[in-house]
Amino acid sequence: MLKKHNSIEPDSWEFLRKHTAARIALGHAGVSLPTKELLAFRLAHAQARDAVYSELNKEKISTELSEIGFDYLFVKSSSVSRDEYLKNPNSGKKLDQEFLQKLKQFPSSYDLCFIIGDGLSAVAVNEHSVAVINLLSLKLKKQNWSIAPIIVSEQTRVALTDEIGNLLNANIVVMLIGERPGLSSPDSMGAYITYHPKPGLTDERRNCVSNIRPDGLSYSFAAEKLFYLLTEMNAKKISGVQLKDRQEGLFLG
Amino acid sequence: MYKHTVGSRTYSFQSLKELLAKATPLRSGDQLAGLAAESYEERVVAQMKLAELPLKTFLEDHLIPYEKDEVTRLIVDNHDAKNFQYISHFTVGDFRNWLLSEEADSTLLSKIKFSITPEMAAAVSKIMSLQDLILVASKCKVITSFRTTIGLPGRFSTRLQPNHPTDDLKGIAASLLDGLMYGSGDAVIGVNPATDNVHATIKIVELIDSVRQKYSIPIQSCVLSHISTTIESIKLGAPVDLVFQSIGGSEALNKSFGINLSLLKEGHQAALQLNRGTTGKNLMYFETGQGSGLSANAHHGIDQQTLETRAYAVARVFDPLLVNTVVGFIGPEYLYNGKQIIRAGLEDHFCGKLLGLPMGCDVCYTNHAEADQDDMDNLLTLLAAAGCNFIMGVPGADDIMLNYQSTSFHDALYVRKLFGLKPAPEFEEWLLKIGIVDANMNLLGKTEGAQKLLNYVKKA
Numbered sequence: 001m002l003k004k005h006n007s008i009e010p011d012s013w014e015f016l017r018k019h020t021a022a023r024i025a026l027g028h029a030g031v032s033l034p035t036k037e038l039l040a041f042r043l044a045h046a047q048a049r050d051a052v053y054s055e056l057n058k059e060k061i062s063t064e065l066s067e068i069g070f071d072y073l074f075v076k077s078s079s080v081s082r083d084e085y086l087k088n089p090n091s092g093k094k095l096d097q098e099f100l101q102k103l104k105q106f107p108s109s110y111d112l113c114f115i116i117g118d119g120l121s122a123v124a125v126n127e128h129s130v131a132v133i134n135l136l137s138l139k140l141k142k143q144n145w146s147i148a149p150i151i152v153s154e155q156t157r158v159a160l161t162d163e164i165g166n167l168l169n170a171n172i173v174v175m176l177i178g179e180r181p182g183l184s185s186p187d188s189m190g191a192y193i194t195y196h197p198k199p200g201l202t203d204e205r206r207n208c209v210s211n212i213r214p215d216g217l218s219y220s221f222a223a224e225k226l227f228y229l230l231t232e233m234n235a236k237k238i239s240g241v242q243l244k245d246r247q248e249g250l251f252l253g
Numbered sequence: 254m255y256k257h258t259v260g261s262r263t264y265s266f267q268s269l270k271e272l273l274a275k276a277t278p279l280r281s282g283d284q285l286a287g288l289a290a291e292s293y294e295e296r297v298v299a300q301m302k303l304a305e306l307p308l309k310t311f312l313e314d315h316l317i318p319y320e321k322d323e324v325t326r327l328i329v330d331n332h333d334a335k336n337f338q339y340i341s342h343f344t345v346g347d348f349r350n351w352l353l354s355e356e357a358d359s360t361l362l363s364k365i366k367f368s369i370t371p372e373m374a375a376a377v378s379k380i381m382s383l384q385d386l387i388l389v390a391s392k393c394k395v396i397t398s399f400r401t402t403i404g405l406p407g408r409f410s411t412r413l414q415p416n417h418p419t420d421d422l423k424g425i426a427a428s429l430l431d432g433l434m435y436g437s438g439d440a441v442i443g444v445n446p447a448t449d450n451v452h453a454t455i456k457i458v459e460l461i462d463s464v465r466q467k468y469s470i471p472i473q474s475c476v477l478s479h480i481s482t483t484i485e486s487i488k489l490g491a492p493v494d495l496v497f498q499s500i501g502g503s504e505a506l507n508k509s510f511g512i513n514l515s516l517l518k519e520g521h522q523a524a525l526q527l528n529r530g531t532t533g534k535n536l537m538y539f540e541t542g543q544g545s546g547l548s549a550n551a552h553h554g555i556d557q558q559t560l561e562t563r564a565y566a567v568a569r570v571f572d573p574l575l576v577n578t579v580v581g582f583i584g585p586e587y588l589y590n591g592k593q594i595i596r597a598g599l600e601d602h603f604c605g606k607l608l609g610l611p612m613g614c615d616v617c618y619t620n621h622a623e624a625d626q627d628d629m630d631n632l633l634t635l636l637a638a639a640g641c642n643f644i645m646g647v648p649g650a651d652d653i654m655l656n657y658q659s660t661s662f663h664d665a666l667y668v669r670k671l672f673g674l675k676p677a678p679e680f681e682e683w684l685l686k687i688g689i690v691d692a693n694m695n696l697l698g699k700t701e702g703a704q705k706l707l708n709y710v711k712k713a
Contacts, residue, residue: 009696011431011434012704012707013434013707016431019421019424019427020417020423020424020425020427020653021418022415022427022428022431022651023649023650023661024427024428024431024648024649026648026663028666028696030670031666031669032663032666033649033661033663037649041626042626045620045625045658049620049625051620052620086621087281087284087285087586088285088586120620180619180620180621180656182653182656183651183653183656183658184653
């Protein structure tokens with residue numbers, strides 16, 4: 001009969017974990033991963049996969065937006081399925097015809113338009129988008145910014161900003177979108193800001209605030225950072241690489 | 254114009270690049286570019302037509318004109334016409350048969366490497382099965398050296414990749430130590446910096462160099478910054494071992510990376526002059542990957558796998574220590590699922606080896622690809638069978654800076670155990686001396702020597 005019940009060899013350098021979130025000092029069974037670590041990894045990947053295929057929770061988002069006093073409109077990109085969205089990113093960069101016509105009829109001319117897009121993780125925006133819009137819009141309203149009804153968009157890539165922003169004649173668009181999920185961050189949200197959006201812009205014309213989630217960049221820091229960028233953008237009339245982030249120390253708090 | 258008839262139906266292919274694209278096993282990137290075959294039948298018909306094509310065709314019909322592209326000029330000007338006599342009478346189909354024959358042994362394959370152009374390698378790979386790609390690659394021996402010797406028979410190396418999202422030196426050191434304790438790092442200790450600047454690059458290079466010197470570890474280091482950043486670091490006196498750069502198969506693609514051949518030459522020369530290698534002088538580290546051409550809109554209507562092989566023509570004139578195809582990093586719009594990633598990894602490894610390169614592979618995927626760890630286990634095992642020189646070693650296979658999954662230190666040990674492979678001899682000797690492993694490569698981990706290494710980190 002075997003004497004050992006536990007075949008795992010732990011690592012004596014677990015104390016190093018405080019320096020990094022990397023999966024170090026996992027120990028080993030033979031030369032392989034211990035069962036616990038194998039399954040922990042598999043769970044993290046499963047959560048990331050679920051996030052990629054998650055869908056916008058329209059009921060939750062619409063209720064929350066109403067509660068903070070915003071109108072909203074649901075739209076779709078030309079992607080007919082998640083499969084097409086993944087294989088052909090361009091399909092997520094333009095509006096479906098029906099919604100294109102709808103937006104053409106929409107009242108236009110705003111200082112700012114928010115778009116909530118599912119991107120590669122709808123759970124991220126289901127959880128975080130309205131909270132950030134709330135904090136940020138409170139700051140903006142004090143400065144008398146006019147804000148369009150919130151556009152909530154399915155099968156969305158960042159560049160859909162340009163068509164929507166152009167149709168609504170928005171001075172600046174902030175798109176809150178689910179980022180490609182990391183193994184330990186299936187709900188990470190990004191905010192992409194574009195000044196004077198119009199079709200054909202490339203990514204160097206946008207500014208990005210990334211990793212918005214409770215375990216990453218908090219809602220209040222994100223709102224503060226976005227407010228700073230929007231104010232700068234509005235004053236200097238540019239966005240993207242030309243707009244340097246000179247706000248120091250914000251992330252250190 | 255190329256025509257081929259099957260039954261009552263005649264297929265025509267307007268150009269050599271169309272024929273190559275249509276003959277390529279299915280992948281999403283070629284579909285996205287509008288270059289893929291439109292049916293299963295058309296794909297195989299294209300392969301049949303391609304198999305009939307004389308190898309000489311590729312010397313005359315350039316996929317990007319000679320006058321317009323410095324990579325084409327490099328391929329044409331470096332062609333070894335003398336040794337081409339061994340294969341000049343072959344069609345692509347004959348070439349496959351010959352590669353599989355006993356006559357094509359390691360010595361001869363190495364001798365004729367510069368008589369094979371990237372397009373010839375790509376063409377033959379398209380009609381080969383996975384077992385062909387594995388069998389022929391396993392005959393191609395490419396051995397390189399700086400402070401360790403990589404690619405020797407019976408050896409299997411790893412790049413230790415201790416990335417950290419903010420380049421925190423303690424965070425990098427923690428993952429670095431974890432890797433060393435698992436016997437990883439004999440190909441290179443290579444860090445992808447979170448920010449590409451001279452200051453960060455120098456700090457990380459100095460960190461790795463201090464650990465190397467303090468514990469006399471036979472390793473080489475690399476910070477994977479842009480080559481211009483590395484050149485600047487060398488000018489400022491940084492202890493740079495290897496020079497890194499991402500490269501591609503067309504002049505336009507390389508331009509999108511901010512490089513050209515002359516800049517690569519400058520970086521190569523700058524590092525050679527430091528004369529830091531002890532067992533050899535191979536010091537370039539290149540990364541490639543199918544799909545980068547389309548992604549940068551610089552593919553010239555060439556399918557992604559053929560364009561990838563043209564990057565190898567760039568790599569091989571610089572006698573690199575390591576060439577790494579980062580196969581699944583680019584995402585599902587280029588390689589959709591595990592099946593496509595696995596085939597691409599084996600194609601890249603085969604083509605690179607046939608062209609004379611020390612090929613390794615970042616066996617990897619992103620979370621929006623239709624792939625998982627089982628697919629990576631497949632590719633990893635197949636590459637080891639094919640004689641791949643090295644893979645990545647990432648703590649727990651989870652890169653927390655680049656947000657993708659690669660291979661772990663445990664994965665490398667699995668391969669070594671399964672195939673009876675050992676690390677590079679210089680590194681193996683160090684591992685034994687310090688007591689991290691025993692002679693059978695079992696992990697010891699708690700011996701006195703290894704504890705010394707740990708104590709160093711505790712104090713730092």
